[in-house]
Amino acid sequence: MLDMGMTIGGRQVAGQESFAVMNPATGEVIGNIANASLDDLDRAVNAAKAAYPAWSALPDADRQKVINTLADALEARAGDLAELLTRENGKPLGGIGSHFELGGAVVWTRSTAALDMPVKVLQDTDEGRIELHRKSLGVVGSILPWNWPVIIAIWHIMPALRAGNTVVVKPSPFTPLSTMLAVQIMNEILPAGVLNVVTSDDQSASIGAAMAQHPDIRKIVFTGSTATGEKVMQSAATTMKRLTLELGGNDAGIILPDVDPKAIAEGLFWGAFINTGQTCAAMKRMYVHEDIHDAVVEEFVNVAKNMPMGNGMDDGVLMGPLTTPFQHEKVAHLVEAAAQDGTVQMGGTSGDGQFHETTIVTDLADDHPLVTEEQFGPAVPVLRYRDVEDALERANASDAGLGGSIWTNDMDKAKSLALRMECGSVWINKHGALQPNAPFGGVKKSGLGVEFGDEGLMENTDIQVIHQ
Ligand code: NAD
Numbered sequence: 001m002l003d004m005g006m007t008i009g010g011r012q013v014a015g016q017e018s019f020a021v022m023n024p025a026t027g028e029v030i031g032n033i034a035n036a037s038l039d040d041l042d043r044a045v046n047a048a049k050a051a052y053p054a055w056s057a058l059p060d061a062d063r064q065k066v067i068n069t070l071a072d073a074l075e076a077r078a079g080d081l082a083e084l085l086t087r088e089n090g091k092p093l094g095g096i097g098s099h100f101e102l103g104g105a106v107v108w109t110r111s112t113a114a115l116d117m118p119v120k121v122l123q124d125t126d127e128g129r130i131e132l133h134r135k136s137l138g139v140v141g142s143i144l145p146w147n148w149p150v151i152i153a154i155w156h157i158m159p160a161l162r163a164g165n166t167v168v169v170k171p172s173p174f175t176p177l178s179t180m181l182a183v184q185i186m187n188e189i190l191p192a193g194v195l196n197v198v199t200s201d202d203q204s205a206s207i208g209a210a211m212a213q214h215p216d217i218r219k220i221v222f223t224g225s226t227a228t229g230e231k232v233m234q235s236a237a238t239t240m241k242r243l244t245l246e247l248g249g250n251d252a253g254i255i256l257p258d259v260d261p262k263a264i265a266e267g268l269f270w271g272a273f274i275n276t277g278q279t280c281a282a283m284k285r286m287y288v289h290e291d292i293h294d295a296v297v298e299e300f301v302n303v304a305k306n307m308p309m310g311n312g313m314d315d316g317v318l319m320g321p322l323t324t325p326f327q328h329e330k331v332a333h334l335v336e337a338a339a340q341d342g343t344v345q346m347g348g349t350s351g352d353g354q355f356h357e358t359t360i361v362t363d364l365a366d367d368h369p370l371v372t373e374e375q376f377g378p379a380v381p382v383l384r385y386r387d388v389e390d391a392l393e394r395a396n397a398s399d400a401g402l403g404g405s406i407w408t409n410d411m412d413k414a415k416s417l418a419l420r421m422e423c424g425s426v427w428i429n430k431h432g433a434l435q436p437n438a439p440f441g442g443v444k445k446s447g448l449g450v451e452f453g454d455e456g457l458m459e460n461t462d463i464q465v466i467h468q
Helices: 038-057 060-076 078-089 098-113 149-162 177-187 207-213 226-239 261-277 293-305 325-341 388-396 411-419 453-458
Strands: 002-004 006-008 011-013 017-022 029-035 120-125 128-136 139-143 166-170 195-197 219-223 242-246 251-255 283-289 343-346 359-362 379-385 403-407 425-428 461-467
Touching: 002 177, 006 038, 006 177, 029 078, 029 177, 038 139, 038 166, 038 195, 038 207, 060 078, 060 098, 060 149, 060 177, 078 098, 078 149, 078 177, 098 149, 139 149, 139 207, 149 166, 149 177, 149 219, 149 453, 166 207, 177 195, 207 219, 207 226, 219 226, 226 242, 251 261, 251 388, 261 283, 261 293, 261 379, 261 403, 283 293, 283 388, 293 343, 293 359, 293 379, 325 359, 325 379, 379 388, 403 411, 411 425
Parallel strands: 002 029, 139 166, 139 219, 166 195, 219 242, 251 283, 251 403, 283 379, 359 379, 403 425
Antiparallel strands: 006 011, 006 195, 017 029, 120 128, 128 461, 343 359
């Protein structure tokens, strides 16, 4: 059993109370960790504030060097971090699981270190010179979800640090351990106070809400549900915080009649079921042309049947449990309703504990909750269409606008349809592939702003224009 403290001002802090963290695959308690009070949060923000002047004054090249050292340290401890991640989140160690997530965290850290923040000269004429400078903000607050807790922490922390900010991070109460260990490892390198972590069960005090209101936090980067994102936006209003909000999705995939169902089946599977479907930009609705609908479903089921689900610590497992009891209940409820109103092609029942069978359902109406809501689990509806214009209209008929995909061999058609999808990223013949040089973010109710690349880095800065 792990007994972990918060990291505040470079020191381990126990907190007056603690809360338990469970392994979703076994139900056993794996850790007891500090439950922050509002005073603990103030201490963390004060530590970040005190560390800010020296960190922000470092030359760019020095901060880049430190961040590369962080990547080396995380890489050296990737095995420990991956194991902890599997035990608290449930995702498998192998496949597209914890080792994959840690590998991504290291790659993202190095590529964020390499980004530049040059001064932009807007005008240099006899009338005068105008320069656009990018300036760090101060203390950045990061609020994390439970589905990809390490890599999302890296997505929040690294650009903030690279730009010269200091950080207070709050993990999800369900998966705090791997983030806490990552912060401890990074604190062996960083000056005290540059990166702090506070943990909370969200029961006695909403530390997340207090961060969004905190007068000394200049920006919140939040990844989580749209419902909580709305609350963050409201709480942040009075201090006029900068916000990056990465929220829920209900991504559609449109599959055109010219594809080979067998050739795309594995891509469809991982597009929908990466991290057991608990991924913001997973394919959550599939629109398949009627000519190939049955063949696509058959091949999709064939692939899905061969993807073992179980305890992520066991060899060969590729799918895990739902990470939280609430999420398990939500998926079971949606699937129960779908089984009544549609045709279950595979799965359909809840397993032991927090496991749920991989489920593929056809013949649902467009207004069925499994189609309109973000299921965030191993269940996906496959819907028929005749005319691609109709499929596009149905795909766009959602408040969410995170990702989408087009599956076809006709690239021109794919691109013209992609441009008409109402979402932040569109993939062609794949779904959900993220990379550090391509900005990622949602439109409509899927969020505000982007992460990654120059555009993501700049969200950690204010613009100052010098007219001379
Ligand atoms: P959640 O909204 O329940 O919780 C996210 C975080 O917010 C947690 O740390 C929680 O403690 C904190 N929180 C709770 N109440 C708060 C409040 N009032 N103010 C501030 N913070 C508060 O989300 P979750 O269930 O952890 O994550 C799943 C959701 O995240 C899904 O909707 C998924 O699509 C979304 N997500 C989006 C992206 C993206 O990049 N767009 C990535 C991953 C997950």
